[in-house]
Amino acid sequence: MDPFPAFRRRFRKEAQMKLTKLAVIALLGLALPLSAEEKGSDTKGKFYFKKSCKTCHVKGGSALELTPLSKTQAQWRKVFDAGRHGKAGEGFSPKFGTPEQIRDIKTFLINHASDSPQPETCGG
Amino acid sequence: MDRRLFMQVAGTGALAAGSIACPRFFRKAEAAPVIPAGIPTTCELCPNKCSVIAELRNGLIHKLNPNPENPKSRGMLCARGNAAIQQVYDPDRLKQPLIRAGARGEGKWRPVSWEEAWDYTARKLSEVKEKHGPQGTLWSSTEGFQEVFFKNLGMAFGSPNILRHPSLCLASVNLAYSMTFGTVPSFDLLNADFVIMAGANRFESIITPDTMDLIGGVMERKAKFIYLDPRFTVTASKADEWHPIRPGTDLAFILAMIHVILKEERQDKAFLEAFTLGYEQLAEHVKPYTPEWAELETGIAAKDIVRIARAFADSAPRAVFYAGRRSSWYTNDFQMRRAQAILNAVVGNWDRQGGMVPNQKVPKGEFMFLPWDDPKAPRVDEVEKNFPLASAKDGVYLPLRENVLKGQPYPVKAWMVYKQDPLHSVPDQGRTLKMIEQMDFVGVIDIAMSDTAWFADVVFPESHYLERTDPIEVLPGIWPAAVLRQQVAKPIHDTKPCLEIVQGLAKRLGLNDFFDYTIEQWVEAEARELPIANGLEHIKKHGVVAFSEPKYGATRNPVNRFVTKSGKIELFSERLQEAGHDPLPKYTPPAAVPEGRFRMVLGRKATITHAGLTHLPWLHEHHKENDVWLNPEPAARLGIRTGDLVEVASQVGRVRLKARVTEEIRPDCIFMLHGFGKKSPWLKRVHGVGAADAVLLETAWDKVSGNAAMHETFVKVAKV
Incomplete structure (x- = not known):
């Protein structure tokens, strides 16, 4: 039995809705430099962080374990603003999420960074 | 098994073997725990979440036993936990919408x-x-x-x-310790040599594991135990010293202790240098807070404050000023808790055995x-x-x-x-x-x-909790655990x-x-990342996953970044200053008790920590009605004797209940237990019996955390 039927339905729906935007971004070959002023969804950011980032960034995973506490607010901003991600610095390509989803992740990580007023781990 | 030996064993082979001989380390060698037969689950009668094994007979829950596999339970189940059966079979419980x-x-x-x-x-x-x-x-x-x-x-x-x-409840204590250390630590009462508690009546209002460790540390190892409280509680009776401090002046006592420690250079200088921020500001800040000044505020002799401060610092790092749990007392509660945190930091008990220890967690999915x-x-x-x-x-x-x-x-x-x-x-x-x-x-x-x-x-x-399955919960601590609450009997x-x-x-x-989703899917996802083979099967069978050995000192590392704004332990807090609050705890005296009135103080007892417990027969048997404690001196003035019906009135309400005239409370205070004077006739044992403290308590809150300030109410008492 599929334990996440609703999740999969919703994820597919969102993916379809963003298809046009993603295609444009992919064509332009852009990573996603995000300005510090952009405000995403904290709630959704936590979800996408777990869903996308934590597939690799876990203890014993293929990338360094990360939680919001792993960096300060400034360090997280730097990572996202410079689009630094991956060993080759390839940035946040569409396979990691839509621009909105990456922005949500950024919001969540900055809001709960090590030096933030409301620091938190990502649960679990 | 000897506790230390267990740690060695548990830390190596036990995990790999997948069969965890969970904590027996709080028991003496001769007392090998017997794990009772039954269905393991987790108690819900208070926030401690002790592990329980339910014994059934003919489909009915016959008895609840402690589960020795959970270190946090310390091998016990208290009176409240045992009384859970009576919630299930309460003829007056809610039975349908x-x-x-x-x-x-x-x-x-x-x-x-x-x-x-x-x-x-x-x-x-x-x-x-x-x-x-x-x-x-x-x-x-x-x-x-x-x-x-x-x-x-x-x-x-x-x-x-x-x-x-x-x-x-505990928002002020959580915020104060988080803003100082970036986390809320545990207090290693089992291994401390010197313990100060202010108002935390831990022997009487049971909190596991702290109560059990206090018994182990204070009663068995003869650790020094100083207790401050306007009431002579069970905890006061077990302490080496009881000081009936003037209510609302704990902050003065703590600031004077820091004053003495810094003046006499008894602080842990190396620790302060390496891990903290704001020592110079703190040293300047506490200069006016002399023991002589504090004596006038607290009513505790200056020589005693000096003596206690010296002994506390000299016992460090195995010395703790305990934070308490339910903390909401005064409008400056946060600053008092901050001062506690700073006092602990000054003697360098951070992340040391017998001191304050950052909590570990058991990972889960x-x-x-x-x-x-x-x-x-x-x-x-x-x-x-x-x-x-x-x-x-x-x-x-x-x-x-x-x-x-x-x-x-x-x-x-x-x-x-x-x-x-x-x-x-x-x-x-x-x-x-x-x-x-x-x-x-x-x-x-x-x-x-x-x-x-x-x-x-x-x-x-x-x-009821015995009739349902809940998500897996991680209990952080020095000995952390993950516990499952699973259905024991059908509703x-x-x-x-x-x-x-x-x-x-x-x-x-x-x-x-x-x-x-279903609860089974939820639990399965959580169990998937438990650090043990066949996690779901294990936690269903044992009710708990717990095997970590204590880790002292992991954060006493120069590269460690504390989860604070500066990355250091913040004695001085810029963030507080930016928010318009005192960056170091500043003393403000409590409001004076008006003539002819008393300060109302609250507390709990082992059978009554929560208002919902008073109607359960086994607990009710221990305390059938609350009364109001009054010192003999004002009682004589008011012509009140034990058993007299009195009216207690604040600015927001008035109640009637019986008086208890006792020397176990200061003359300027009254005390009453929580959870009586119920309006609901379905709670028949306590419906209209005694009085509800919530009727009298006035609205006041701590300025920083917004925590309800429960000791800011003054009342009149008169014989009816």
């Missing part, structure tokens, strides 16, 4: 089907949403393993007004459910604006109530309550009743007809777990996608 048939509080109910209760509630919530937006609904709850589902329904509905219990949109409206309690350092997720209870009563910044007209009785847990019952009156709808989920349920429009009966009435109650509402509110 009810819709109010008369006026609120009149007690006329119509038993209805689940479908009707869900339909009616969904319609009422939708009406409020239509008129006032989703922010017109309030969702309040107290902690519990299924609280997550209730909160999630409120958030998925679009309300920013999710209100949790910490601002009625997480069930991924769909995220919803963030709420569009700000919170009605304006926590972000008025309490920017407090937890925005938990909210601040009393400021919220005051705003709702004023209708500011917007109207809130529906109130859903889970597992909480605000008419007893929130000060000033009269104003909470007014808040209920101005609601278009009130819905309550509970196992018993609490006073708040009695005034509700719809009551949903939740299955005997037409009740449902909170998740199913939430799902019924979600379906009717168009939020089904967010709750499209």
Whole structure:
């Protein structure tokens, strides 16, 4: 039995809705430099962080374990603003999420960074 | 098995073997634990979450036994835990959904089907949403393993007004320690040589594991134990020294201790240099706070303050000033807790055996459910604006109530309550009743007809914890554990777990996608990442996964970044300064007790930590009625003797109850227990018996955390 039927339905729906935007971004070959002023969804950011980032960034995973506490607010901003991600610095390509989803992740990580007023781990 | 030997064994072979011989380390070598037969689960009678093994006979729950495999339980189950059986078989418990048939509080109910209760509630919530937006609904709850589902329904509905219990409990202590160390540590009472407790009546108002460790540390190892309290409690009777400190002056005592320690250079200089920020400002700040000054404030002799400060520093790092748990006393409570944290830091007990230890956790997985949109409206309690350092997720209870009563910044007209009785847990019952009156709808989920349920429009009966399975919970600590609460017996009435109650509402509110899972799927996802082979099977069989050995000193590493703004332990806090608060704890004297009045102080006892427990027969047997404690000196002046009926009146309410004239309380204070004087006739043993403290308590809160300040009420006492 599929334990996440609703999740999969919703994820597919969102993916379809963003298809046009993603295609444009992919064509332009852009990573996603995000300005510090952009405000995403904290709630959704936590979800996408777990869903996308934590597939690799876990203890014993293929990338360094990360939680919001792993960096300060400034360090997280730097990572996202410079689009630094991956060993080759390839940035946040569409396979990691839509621009909105990456922005949500950024919001969540900055809001709960090590030096933030409301620091938190990502649960679990 | 010897505790140290266990640590060595558990740290190496046990994990790999996959069969964990869980903590026997709190027992003596000769007392090998016997694991009772039965179904392991987790107690819900208080926030300690002790592990339980339920013994069934003929399908009925016969007895609850402690589960020695959970280190946090320390091999015991208290009187409250044992009495849980009586909640299940209480003839007066909630047995099916009810819709109010008369006026609120009149007690006329119509038993209805689940479908009707869900339909009616969904319609009422939708009406409020239509008129006032989703922010017109309030969702309040107290902690519990299924609280997550209730909160999630409120958030998925679009309300920013999710209100949790910490601002009625330990928000000030959590915030103070977090702002100093970046985390809330545990106190290693089992290994401390010197313990100071102020008002935390830990021998009497049981908190495991601290109570059990205190018995081990203080009673068996003869650790030095200093206790400050306006009352002579059971804990006072076990202490080396009891100081009946003038209420509200703990901060003066602590600041004077820091003064002595710094003046005599007894601080841990190397630790302060390496790990803290703001030592110079602190040293300057405490200069005026001399023991002689503190004597005038606290009533504790300067020579005693000096002696205690020296002994405390000299015993460090195995010396702790204990934080307490329910902390909400005064409007400067946060600063008093900050001073405690700083005092502990000054002697360098951080992350040392017998000192304060950052908590470890057992990792677990997480069930991924769909995220919803963030709420569009700000919170009605304006926590972000008025309490920017407090937890925005938990909210601040009393400021919220005051705003709702004023209708500011917007109207809130529906109130859903889970597992909480605000008419007893929130000060000033009269104003909470007014808040209920101005609601278009009130819905309550509970196992018993609490006073708040009695005034509700719809009551949903939740299955008892012994009748349901809950999510896995991680209990952080020096010896952390992950525990499972699993169904022991099938529900005997037409009740449902909170998740199913939430799902019924979600379906009717168009939020089904967010709750499209079962409790089994949830638990399975969590168990998948337990650090043990066959995690789900193991935790179902044992009820607990716990095997970590204590890790002292992991954060005493020069590269460690504390979770604070500066990355250091913050003696001086820039963040507090930016928020307009004192960056170092500044003393302000408590309001003087007006002539002819008394300060009302609260406390708990082993059988009565929560208002919902007083009607359970085994607990009620120990304390059938509350009375008001009064010192013989004012009692003589007022012509009051033990057993006399007296009227106690504050500015917001008045109650009648019997007097207890005793020297075990200061002449300027009165004391009464919590959980009596119930309005709900379904709680028949305590309905109209004794008096409710919430009727008398006035509205006041700590300035930084928004935590309710429960010791700021003055009362008159008169013989009836």
